Amino acid sequence: MDASxxxxxxxxxxxxxxxxxxxxxxxxxxxxxxxxxxxxxGDVFFHFTHQRNTGIIGGAFGSIPWVAKVLPFxxxxxxxxxxxxxxxxxxxxxxxxxxxxGGALGNIVDRMRLGWVTDFFQFNxxxxxxxxxxxxxxAFNIADAGIMIGVFTLLFTLNPNPEESTEAxxxxxxxx
Numbered sequence: 001m002d003a004s005x006x007x008x009x010x011x012x013x014x015x016x017x018x019x020x021x022x023x024x025x026x027x028x029x030x031x032x033x034x035x036x037x038x039x040x041x042g043d044v045f046f047h048f049t050h051q052r053n054t055g056i057i058g059g060a061f062g063s064i065p066w067v068a069k070v071l072p073f074x075x076x077x078x079x080x081x082x083x084x085x086x087x088x089x090x091x092x093x094x095x096x097x098x099x100x101x102g103g104a105l106g107n108i109v110d111r112m113r114l115g116w117v118t119d120f121f122q123f124n125x126x127x128x129x130x131x132x133x134x135x136x137x138x139a140f141n142i143a144d145a146g147i148m149i150g151v152f153t154l155l156f157t158l159n160p161n162p163e164e165s166t167e168a169x170x171x172x173x174x175x176x
Contacts, residue, residue, distance in 0.1 A: 004088040011091060015098025016105075019146035023106035026142050027118040034120070040136070046123050051139045052116040058138040065115070072108050079104065085158055096153035103146030117141065 034050040041047050055062030056071060079100060086093045110117045119139035128135060 008088045008094045011094035012098040015095045016102040019099050019102025020106050023142040030118055030120040048120050049122040049139050051119045053119045054116045069111055093157050096150040099146040099150035103143035106143035
């Protein structure tokens, strides 16, 4: 194993462990300290809640439990493919990738163990004077945040055609 791959795997593993552990600990603390489906505060922008999400993002497919259990495994297949696209020298890509894995496995463990995921961050855009579908934004957790931050970061840092950028650099006029 070359040094750059070893370094990349260490950063991926560290980010994975951080998100996974923080996610599991935070869900445990919420379950122990906040009653499930406690009344929400309509007059604050952010509060902690305790909701069981049997679906996926925003509760989608909650009435079809097998979809919420199977779909994440397809996502893991995509993650495996993405690993081959990572730049071994990119610390940001390695951390982002680890965050996605940590979040994905944090939620998968909960779905398989409990049948749901505990969501607890709740935002309420009560101050906006007009209605829109997610004025009371669906609750989410640290795993979800890790996945989203990781995905958006990878979208902005992955180069889908690394050969093209190498060729462009080789044929670029020199400034000397």
